[in-house]
Amino acid sequence: MKFNIALLAGDGIGPEVTEQAVKTLDAIADVYNHTFKFNKALVGACAIDETGDPLPEDTIKLCQESDAVLFGAIGHPKYDNDPSAKVRPEQGLLKLRKSLGLFCNIRPVKAYERLIENSPLKKEIISGTDISIYRELTGGIYFGDKHISEDGQVASDGCSYSVEEITRIAHLAFKEAQNRRKKLTLVDKANVLETSRLWRKTVTEIAKEYEDVELDFLFVDNAAMQMILNPSQFDVILTENLFGDIISDEASVIGGSIGLLASASIGSTVGMFEPIHGSFPQATGKNIANPLASILSAAMMLRHLDLHKEADAIEKAVEKSLELGITTGDINPKKPYSTTKVGDFIADYI
């Protein structure tokens, strides 16, 4: 089969790791007789540098015409500490999510037995952890009205959610729970926020259609504690945009392997697949960044394109690299392999 893949490598280590995912997909294409046509486009700080716009129209158009989007990372420190910057790389990412209707961000968090020693948490705490986080991605305070008073004295951000926005992602999360351990935890702050109360009410209503799924609720502050105290209690977590940002990043480090975590953003027809880690400016160009998360994002993409055998092949190759210790310094500080070497191994193995 033939697929058009939009390649948005972005900033920092984005291009280096995405290159390994491309290498991997090329190997898959050879073995399984597919054609992946990769079309590059700009997003983030590099797009600002070249065009003044963190998300040029061409990029949106390319993505819309593609079968899937493979994303690297965005962000550059020169924008982070400049609160008055008018254009920021992140705007590109947010606009992309909105333009492509990617309202559902899925992050699997798993404690790989082989990496468990790398975790800051004790082995007995994380052992068996296998969570799927469903984060709403195109609503909430991220996309509310922003305002700063003329005298610069008062700033505000609006947060709103509609029943419709909650409903569409809730169904996806309940279905995921049905395919897993049949437990769904809604994370909110319903004791304080009106939007959270609407989440709780709507999700409670929808739960009636999924009687085999057990629904429970956790305030976000408590969830932040439980994630450390007892992460294996969670199956599927459903939450709004900002809480999802915080909780999923927190969850990502407990397995000891943030360099291995991939994510999918779906909603409309075209899905976007990306590593959880950011642009990691300090490592840029050094050939030391872990490409496995990007490679596993490619596997998630294949699964979304219904190429399950192919996705399995990538995941098996990743397991093998872990088993043999052919990994970058974040996992294997004593005998680190370079980014490209890890990519080569994965491609060869396939």
Added chain:
Amino acid sequence: MKFNIALLAGDGIGPEVTEQAVKTLDAIADVYNHTFKFNKALVGACAIDETGDPLPEDTIKLCQESDAVLFGAIGHPKYDNDPSAKVRPEQGLLKLRKSLGLFCNIRPVKAYERLIENSPLKKEIISGTDISIYRELTGGIYFGDKHISEDGQVASDGCSYSVEEITRIAHLAFKEAQNRRKKLTLVDKANVLETSRLWRKTVTEIAKEYEDVELDFLFVDNAAMQMILNPSQFDVILTENLFGDIISDEASVIGGSIGLLASASIGSTVGMFEPIHGSFPQATGKNIANPLASILSAAMMLRHLDLHKEADAIEKAVEKSLELGITTGDINPKKPYSTTKVGDFIADYI
């Protein structure tokens, strides 16, 4: 000296643990020749049950006329899963914070060497952790306009901050940093939120008055990771209301001793002192709840009243109880002492 202390024991285990703090303060009064006059008042679910109001006017008045407020905990499960409840215990707490002008919540998080084995994190990760979290407590999305559309389809919460609100707590946090390791970390989401950008700008400006303090910035999602990966990197953390809620609860479990963490809320003249843990409904009335956080809140209160010797005496007694293992089951599951026994020991020791 003579002090009027408003006693707001609240719900769940609140009354049981507060009773031990009172016992402790009575012992202090004896030894150091003070008089503490305790005046009880209602707040939370118990206040709703008795008066229909989670914060009766009498309670506010009593607090305003007192030298300090000792607070237990609030919250009852019967309200949590009822998104349509018109009156909730939490409203009492939020209104109390606002009425008393308690804009600054201070939470010390320390890894007690003696309890380090109880932590879900590895010893080498948390060893040496000593953080002071400054959370803004009377602004942000907690107190913004809340709205639900007439047809119930759209809910919204407003979040706003003014330079003035940011400035007054920032000065307190910088001063705290000067008395400690001279590092201040502002936690925000300035890559997305307008309010966060105002925080970053204002705090950067104020930093010029505290040249001996090193200021850095962390996005809240990254902070949630760093808190687990390397908590000992933090000295003073400054953040807005909602992020402070999440990050401080997350931080509270890394030391392995949430039953020991106290907090102070200050701003206007009268301060309020309370344990970090909640009302813990499952343990209510069983005489098993850990009273040390409430007892240490009393110590924080004494320090705020400039009774440093007296505060030291309480802290020493707590250390002793840990050393001897005279603690409740959360710390010492093999040989648990009851809530009242721990309180008796502390009072006797003093």
